[in-house]
Amino acid sequence: MLKFVGSALALVLAVPAVAQVSAPTSAPAAGSVVTYIHAGQLLDHPGKPPRGNSTIVVRDGRVVEVRDGFVAPPAGAKLVDLSRRFVLPGLTDMHVHLWGIGGDPMRARLAEATQDQADDMMVAVVNARKTLEAGFTTVRDLGGDARGIRALRDAVERGDVEGPTIVNAGQMISVTGGHGDGTNGLGESFADAVHAHQINVCDGPDDCRRAVRQQVGLGAQVIKFAATGGVLSNVSGGLGRAMTPEEMRAIVETAHALGRKATAHSHAAEGTKAALEAGCDSIEHASYLDEETIRLFKAKGAYLVPTEIAPVAALAQARSGALPPATIPKAEAAAAAMHANHKKAWAAGVKFAFGTDTGVSKHGDNATEFAYLIDLGMTPAQAIASATVAAADLLGRDDIGTLEPGKRADVIAVTGSPLEDVRRLEHVDFVMHRGQIAKPIVD
Ligand SMILES: [Zn+2]
Structure with a gap:
């Protein structure tokens, strides 16, 4: 418009200058820190029904694994507690x-x-x-x-x-x-x-x-x-x-x-x-x-x-x-x-x-x-x-849109299910972009 x-x-x-068209390089891996996200409910693939308690494992800005239930993080891994939130892709x-x-x-x-x-x-x-x-x-x-x-x-x-x-x-x-x-x-x-x-x-x-x-x-x-x-x-x-x-x-x-x-x-x-x-x-x-x-x-x-x-x-x-x-x-x-x-x-x-x-x-x-x-x-x-x-x-991107292994760790969370009231997405409590927390949870 x-x-x-x-x-x-x-x-x-x-x-006038020579156009810079080189493809951007990705952010350096964050020292391979592993993050475990505990999700109260998880809409890992929009369009399909949400999962219950789940754990998303994130490494180097990507989702590496999604498991049922709350899996305790191993030593050295970080825990993000979204156990009282509804979690979905960015x-x-x-x-x-x-x-x-x-x-x-x-x-x-x-x-x-x-x-x-x-x-x-x-x-x-x-x-x-x-x-x-x-x-x-x-x-x-x-x-x-x-x-x-x-x-x-x-x-x-x-x-x-x-x-x-x-x-x-x-x-x-x-x-x-x-x-x-x-x-x-x-x-x-x-x-x-x-x-x-x-x-x-x-x-x-x-x-x-x-x-x-x-x-x-x-x-x-x-x-x-x-x-x-x-x-x-x-x-x-x-x-x-x-x-x-x-x-x-x-x-x-x-x-x-x-x-x-x-x-x-x-x-x-x-x-x-x-x-x-x-x-x-x-x-x-x-x-x-x-x-x-x-x-x-x-x-x-x-x-x-x-x-x-x-x-x-x-x-x-x-x-x-x-x-x-x-x-x-x-x-x-x-x-x-x-x-x-x-x-x-x-x-x-x-x-x-x-x-x-x-x-x-x-x-x-x-x-x-x-x-x-x-x-x-x-x-x-x-x-x-x-x-x-x-x-x-x-x-035309296959690295975003869902939270499945291999996808970018673009993760958001809201209070209550947006599948019941979509306006809950107007108040996002937590944002992770490519594995980095951009908006931390405040409980
Ligand atoms: Zn426009």
Whole structure:
């Protein structure tokens, strides 16, 4: 939903440099300390029934064993007592914006003229920490400064900064005047400066291939593009299809050829249809849906990332006068349409992967999305699966999503069963990320 004038503005000042794209190295093994976690109840594989008293054995950031009952730790091993808690895999949010924004897009927009990239990075570091403490151990960052988010991703991966594992898109690719064109609504002196250095904007299939390659060159692990207009961009273009089917095909083909998945920001059904036909792996928002689009979702096996809390937050901001006039009818339209259409999609058997567009709403409030998913018709077990096993599937990662031997030790705990009341996930008592305790239990 967001656009980022600031990141484009700052590129004016950036010295061109060789992109750092090397794969991050994992944090060094923590001296092979073995941790035994006693779990009162354990949802080791979301979608299957939970186990009773269990012990998870963790070594070098991985789950090595799950045993029934409370097994006493051997000498030298550490014990984490979650015997009065419900334990489950760390959650994944497939749509966040950690960069430079904290649930107040209008303030962020005004601050762009005076805020440096370094300031935005400090905000992103705080946002990452809040996200992790809320129980989200993995996020897909779908739009921010490409270099900055790449640096944050690698710092987390090294273990230098506490935050969730980040799968980064860099900047959202957009057509001129589209949702990701940072010059929309800017005064000419700013617009000219932004325009001269904007690399995420493309027109025509060849130019859009170039834009994908540049984001990959800057370290993007997934490609995001704006198939349609968006709520928060300061342009009265509506929420209709903005990109041609040829441009979308060029983007998705180039992303796939470079080993990246592609996801489309899309509101109008016409945009979603074209993105799905182009082979897109997931659709963000998908506010408007018709029968044909729902059928295409299923035929292609693509995921819908619902971001239900985003239009609610955007509408509240619009009504309080915090957003420019161009955004208000778009916020109203998206908020009115989205929920009913997602209900139809879920009932029809479309695959959902949990995502919130946090940044539009406040970082750390990500789990408030779960209640909306229940209202779509999901059971709590299905909602939790969307944020664990389904998210891992969409990311193409086999090391997260469950707590089985070989998986990353991304572990969270809550009081009481979230399978009875999913809103218990809004208050996470304990977080372990890759075997390191990020939020200790306080009894
Ligand atoms: Zn977004």
